[in-house]
Amino acid sequence: MSPDRMRQRLWQLQQRLAPYLFVSPFVLLFAAFLLWPLLRSLLLSLHKTVGSERQIFAGLDNYAFLLRDRFFWFAVVNTVGYALAFLLIQIPAALLLAVLLNSRRIRGRSLFRLAFFSTHLVGGAFVGIIFAQILNVRHGLLNTALSALLGRPVEIAWLSEPRLAMPSVLLAALWLSIGHGMVYFLAALQAVDRELYEAAAVDGAGRWGQFWNITLPGVWHVVTFLTLFGLIGAMQLFELPYILFGQSAGPGNAALTIVMYLYVYGIQSGDLGYAAAIGWMLVLLISGLAVAQWRIVRRREALP
Amino acid sequence: MIRSRNPLITLALHILLGLLATVSILPFVWVVCASVKTGDDLFNHTFLPPGGFDRLTVENFVRICRERPLISWVVNSTFLASTHTVIVVLLSSLGGFALAKYDFPGKRPLMLLMLATMLLPGQVILPSLYEQVDRLGWVNNYAGILVPGAVSVFGMFLFRQAMRGVPDELIAAARVDGCSELRVWWDVALPCVRPMVGAYTLMAFLGTWNSFLWPQLVLKDESKYTLPIGLSTLTSLQEYQADYGVIMAGTVISIAPVMVVFLLLQRELIEGLTTGAVKG
Numbered sequence: 001m002s003p004d005r006m007r008q009r010l011w012q013l014q015q016r017l018a019p020y021l022f023v024s025p026f027v028l029l030f031a032a033f034l035l036w037p038l039l040r041s042l043l044l045s046l047h048k049t050v051g052s053e054r055q056i057f058a059g060l061d062n063y064a065f066l067l068r069d070r071f072f073w074f075a076v077v078n079t080v081g082y083a084l085a086f087l088l089i090q091i092p093a094a095l096l097l098a099v100l101l102n103s104r105r106i107r108g109r110s111l112f113r114l115a116f117f118s119t120h121l122v123g124g125a126f127v128g129i130i131f132a133q134i135l136n137v138r139h140g141l142l143n144t145a146l147s148a149l150l151g152r153p154v155e156i157a158w159l160s161e162p163r164l165a166m167p168s169v170l171l172a173a174l175w176l177s178i179g180h181g182m183v184y185f186l187a188a189l190q191a192v193d194r195e196l197y198e199a200a201a202v203d204g205a206g207r208w209g210q211f212w213n214i215t216l217p218g219v220w221h222v223v224t225f226l227t228l229f230g231l232i233g234a235m236q237l238f239e240l241p242y243i244l245f246g247q248s249a250g251p252g253n254a255a256l257t258i259v260m261y262l263y264v265y266g267i268q269s270g271d272l273g274y275a276a277a278i279g280w281m282l283v284l285l286i287s288g289l290a291v292a293q294w295r296i297v298r299r300r301e302a303l304p
Numbered sequence: 305m306i307r308s309r310n311p312l313i314t315l316a317l318h319i320l321l322g323l324l325a326t327v328s329i330l331p332f333v334w335v336v337c338a339s340v341k342t343g344d345d346l347f348n349h350t351f352l353p354p355g356g357f358d359r360l361t362v363e364n365f366v367r368i369c370r371e372r373p374l375i376s377w378v379v380n381s382t383f384l385a386s387t388h389t390v391i392v393v394l395l396s397s398l399g400g401f402a403l404a405k406y407d408f409p410g411k412r413p414l415m416l417l418m419l420a421t422m423l424l425p426g427q428v429i430l431p432s433l434y435e436q437v438d439r440l441g442w443v444n445n446y447a448g449i450l451v452p453g454a455v456s457v458f459g460m461f462l463f464r465q466a467m468r469g470v471p472d473e474l475i476a477a478a479r480v481d482g483c484s485e486l487r488v489w490w491d492v493a494l495p496c497v498r499p500m501v502g503a504y505t506l507m508a509f510l511g512t513w514n515s516f517l518w519p520q521l522v523l524k525d526e527s528k529y530t531l532p533i534g535l536s537t538l539t540s541l542q543e544y545q546a547d548y549g550v551i552m553a554g555t556v557i558s559i560a561p562v563m564v565v566f567l568l569l570q571r572e573l574i575e576g577l578t579t580g581a582v583k584g
Contacts, residue, residue: 014484014485015479015485018402018406018485018486019402019406019408019411020402020408022398022399022401022402022406022485022489023398023399023402023403023414025395025398025399026395026396026398026399026455026460027399027414029395029451029452029454029455030418030455030457033433033436033451033452033454033455034421034429034455034457035417035421036436037429037432037433037436038421038424038428038429038432040429040432040435040436041428041429041431041432044431044432044435097324100317100320100321101321103317105314105317106317106318106321107318112321112325113574114567114570115325115328115329116324116325116328117570117574118328118329118332118563118567119328119331121510121559121562121563121566122514122559123510123513123514123515123516123532124514124516125514125516125532125533125535125536126514126532126535126555126558126559128536128539129535129536129539129551129555130331130335130552130555131331132539133335133338133548133551133552134331134334136548138347139346139347139548141330141331141334141350144350175328175331179328183574183577183578184577184578187574187575187578187579188578232423232425235425236425236426236427238427238516238517239516239517239532239536243516243536243539246539246540247536247537247539247540248540259425259427259517262427262430263517266431267430267431267434267521272431272432272434272435273431275430275431276428276431276432279425279427279428279429279430279431280428282425282427282428283424283425283428286423286425287423290423
């Protein structure tokens, strides 16, 4: 073979092989550190840890035990309740903020956007650390501010009163995420054709009518997106409450979430099989809620 | 959508937004103020004590650096977040390029598989991945964070989406000019999706900087901790309950540098975050 033909062959070879070479690093890691652990985790959930190392097959025992444990159900109710409350407040609040900020007569819009968005840069762990102090009974910012507003000393035990544990978590989580949601709505609002509003005004539509018939349909895909990802994220709630309550599940375990249950009763206690079973229950739960979410949110889209 | 030109409403709107922005920002201000106060001032003055700069102190910062390996935590966090970012941006852009611009057998099943894993909560593989990392000897080792962390299905899809917009004619022209496929990716495709590279770099960095659960499992020595893990251990210690200024000083060190960088680049970050979602 002549050197020229050889070179041509090589050239064609690199063109043919290129896509495989390009995806192969990802595919190898994907298989080794995601697909394989997934498979292993399914197997692991059918095993019990005996002693320190040995694992024996236990069938569905882990799941049966899990479904009978009232702590697990408490964690489920707590987490699902949190997720619903979070979405029902975050999304309307983010939309409202975006609509206000989208008005052309607001000065310093980018400054406002910055102020609202900046909280999103702080990770859940740091928010936990900050809010552990802000919600402190005596020196905390929230009680101090409430005292100043009401003109009398307010001493609400945000972090030690079990009934207030989840509302405190919600408060911190909302501070972290409303501005984040707003940014998406703002981008969608800017893509809505302004002429539509003028046409609606000519047709005699009021402000409410404009909002209902133009703005909301125009940003509905953001609602769909934010509910789905917000739901998945909220169901995995862990570090914010865990750190907010000084590495615990809060007063009387009132802030126990599913992932916290997994972490404490599965990982920390060394029962990896049990932890895996909890993980798969979380998968089932999230899938179920995601399907429900899809039905509800999609139905709205079909309306005019 | 609000049309009326009534100046009173305009004023009211500004006041309302100003109040809300204050609520959003005030916790930051409060944290910064707490980090420069000590002793009774921490409990008697909400923000800064009267008396000007003389009453403020850097003692909290000095104490946390001396009593805890804070400097190591800063170095560790910076190292892990930047290494992770470089790896994941290179791998995702290379893989995303292949998924966007080539047709090859196995591409569809691969993408379906990737999509299926995207909605799974990461915690489901926590126990099995931990076992695996332990067997590889990567517990208490940064490989245990960086190698599994290099898999980003989200990043792959993000880059695939962005690189579909690179004109085919441009790629064909580069090939005619004798560019190898690798150079097509590096010299043609990557520059075309520069905004995406920027936004994803920021997101990946921030994600690792703030990540807690997995590093908390993998890292065992206090000197190997990252900032969120190290600081969170302080919150459960009795000795810092009364002196919360120390913890606040650590928090300022953790969030201030990223805050400054990200606020400078916020336009890119927000555009990158929202393009995929808003175009839907």
